[in-house]
Amino acid sequence: MTDIATPPATSPLVEGRTGQWEVVIGLEVHAQVSSQAKLFSGASATFGAGPNEHVSLVDAAMPGMLPVINRFCVEQAVKTGLGLNAEINLFSVFDRKNYFYADLPQGYQISQFKQPIVGEGSITITLADGTTRDIGIERLHLEQDAGKSMHDQHPTKSYIDLNRSGVALMEIVSRPDMHSAEEAAAYVTKLRSILRFLGTCDGNMEQGSMRADCNVSVRRPGAELGTRTETKNLNSIRFIAQAINSEVARQIEVIEDGGTIHQETRLFDTSTGQTRPMRSKEDAHDYRYFPDPDLLPLELDAAWVEHLRQNLPELPDALRQRLTDEFGLSAYDAALISEDRQTAAWYEAAAAGRDAKLVANWMAVELFGALNRMGLDLADSPVTPDQLGQLVDRISDGTISGRIAKDVFAFMLESGDDPDQVIEAKGFKQVSDTGAIEAMIDTVMAENTDKVDEYRGGKDKLFGFFVGQVMKASKGQANPGVVNDLLRQKLDG
Amino acid sequence: MTDNNSEQHAIDTSTIQKIARLARMDIQPEREQALCGELSTIISWVEQLGECDTADVEPLASVTGHSLPMRDDVVTAGNEPDVVLSNAPEEASHFFVVPKVIE
Amino acid sequence: MSDILSMTAVAARQALDNKTISAVELTEAYIKAADDTADNNAYVLRTSDKAMEMAKASDKRLAKGEAGLLEGIPVGVKDMFCTKGVETTASSAILKGFVPPYESTVTENLWQDGAVMLGKINCDEFAMGSANETSAFGAVTNPWTASEGPLQGKALTPGGSSGGSAAAMAARSTLLAPGTDTGGSIRQPAAFCGLVGMKPTYGRCSRRGIVAFASSLDQAGPITRDVADCALMMTSMSSYDSGDSTSIDAPLPDLMDAFATAKNKGIKGMRIGIPDEYTVDGMPDQIASLWDTGRKWLEDAGAVCVPVSLPHTQYALPAYYIIAPAEASSNLARYDGVRYGQRVDGASLDDMYAKTRGAGFGDEVKRRILIGTYVLSAGYYDAYYIKAQKVRRLIQNDFTNVFADVDALLTPSTPSAAFALGDESKDPLSMFLNDVFTVPANLAGIPAISVPAGLSSDGLPLGLQLIAPSLREDTLIKGAAILESAAGFDHVASGAAS
């Protein structure tokens, strides 16, 4: 992170006591590869096992036990690189990063240092105001996760579980191209959605399958880069934003008070919302990287990489473009629906061959609103894509009105029934029979002769009153269009 | 890296302490002085490599000349914590146990 | 009894097949021999009960006609090989008490072929040394003694790091011995003890389950009484192993056939290079003249010997003493008192690490860890480690160049015969120089063999080394077969069991 990033013209500045500050942020995101087995061993990489159950003799660094790389993990790293518009390095090398820690059984982490599997790329983020920015990706490399230390089980001991030890991670390093917590949050959101579309990482931050280290520094606008700190292991987008904001405030205060920022590793305390220095990493780092002699260089076949490129799934940007171009969705709906692949797939199933805009509207407003209230994920929705589609069909073909559709939808959510079943059972069918509606209009006009006279005398606003009365008389089932037409004929005629 | 300036590379006690710390390895104080001599001798001896012209030579890390073999993504190991912990100097309910670490 | 102990493995296999002896008899003889020669300190752990069980099982298989390649042959295992359920320490205090729940691939291959495990054998701590004096179990004594000269009456080193293996072989307290060779650790002790020792092509024998010293150099290989046994044992030890990423997936040439071919037809037309640069300062005359004699033996069998140049030879040793400690410093980081081995309690985690490692490692291992840490550390990496790797490539290129013209190289195995215990251990540099002829083959990953070729004026064994291109162990066996029969080396160590 030595390059000085050129700030965008609109780089947001922070007001300090002594003037304005520019914030420079680079992120290192660790994304767990969605694999069955670990990067270099045959132990399970999944969550939720008892202590040291997902541990092979390789993971426990038993003497003489050797790493053998998982082909699937290599493939996922290449796919991710392609999804980040990045250069794929056909020749890469695994290095040892040497340091001692209780949850690092080998005394080194197998990582990639000088020659990573993926080189430079970039992704586009969208900010709240709808503007977009490109954020540079410096590299992606494959490495092993460490185990887990538990410090609160015993007054004087730490407990070590190696289940995570050796799980495959992709470390995705951004350029220091971000200048606010909002941009950092948008970057992580976008990155997560790309990973999920690719299926290379589940993006589940609560479980730790995606974590971010935030490198933050401040400087006077246009000045040399300031000293950065690295806040480690943030496991939610909210915490990333909080940590950056608190770190920016702290750094500005330190400098404005005449102090200096030390390059250090910090931890984010979720209870205080502040960062603090990490005590166990006080030692000067000297990782003594060198090529792991237990492994050979990783050489990829160009044709294989090309094959992966040709078979990449559609990514969020392309999908969003298609949703606006082909389906005519608003930018807002398109963004919402393209955020993850499951939502997009749900939408496409529901919208197939129908009024796609109306489906998007129903999904964004009614369905998401209902799921939110019920505390359910889309995957657990009681209404299927096909059922929502049928409901929209019934609106389009005039069987029910948009308003009645909301009532039908409420029953569907409750029962899981098809819209036609609900409409039939509850008698929601819209009345479009002109004879029946004419009869209702005649009754309403006969009961309100005074209002008819006022209307005919020029009080146009009363038209709405008559519509309301007729709809009420039909218990809401009269086709509003037909009611409008017939009313106008009778009142104006 | 030539013999005549090997003095510059002589390893002193502070260097010994620094690398012993990196290697997490206690050195008895009475060994420190002797180690300075032993390591300085070895280091200045290996510095004869400075005479060897290696311009435009690629470093050689592995001799086989093969590419990395790969395994399938299949779970073939694990689920034997008792075996994994069978040699542990200290364990508690399937955890390895170490002196408390303060983060 | 003496008849049994004097049989080679090939001869013993025949006797077992012919039912002139049983595996139990053979094993009992070796257990007794190990008892009788226990003073040399070659074994660190005896597994006699297990050996008897395995021998009985061998006899059953022999009776059923299901005998394996090494059926019933007693084997003493260097303590660098992890053996399932049997303590494995790499002769280090830090691993005392470690009982691997797994078996190394190489030893598994031996047991699969019917071999019988006699026990675990002493070596230099983590295989770091050339005199077997750095072992936490104490030094091993060479069964050979000087018949005259200044070394007469002194206890001699068997060499190292496979010193215990070579001593046990020379003492006839084992019939075969798998060793490991990082810079000469099979060939130098084999030479010092009048034995055949082969370091195969890097990747021929799986490293899986062998305690690592320097991963890019470590290679297991056989220490045997003669060349035919070497061909037999190598055939059993080597295999492609998908559990070792550096394992070579190429078939081993038929070494027994290569041996027979050389014995029957000679080596007519084989081109042997004599490298100029292996004539080192202060090389004893008798080593130089033995080398010359070896050349004539090969020529008599039909080979053409030509002088060749390996111009970067002088840099091999210093490059090795950067690369090997660098890898070792990282490989030995796992000995931290957390998951296995000895722990010394400390106030904090770091304190526990430093005390455990400070107490658990001996002086030579500590010295190499410190050097390795130093040459990899910030500011020194390029000057030392990268420089050494560049030199390593030049050394490999030297071999590639000469092997375009010759089939193998002939050199002395060591610059001297066995020396007295304690003589060189005070000066690490002079100890390093023992490996001057053996280290280049490790750096280049190519196979090499040491064959006993004669006795020094003091009556101590001397070896000649053949070096071949990658994967050409058959060439080594052919050349070695010629050297062996020409030398007619039939001396037995004074300390051998009888």
Ligand SMILES: [Mg+2]
């Ligand atoms: Mg980081």
Ligand SMILES: [Zn+2]
């Ligand atoms: Zn990382």
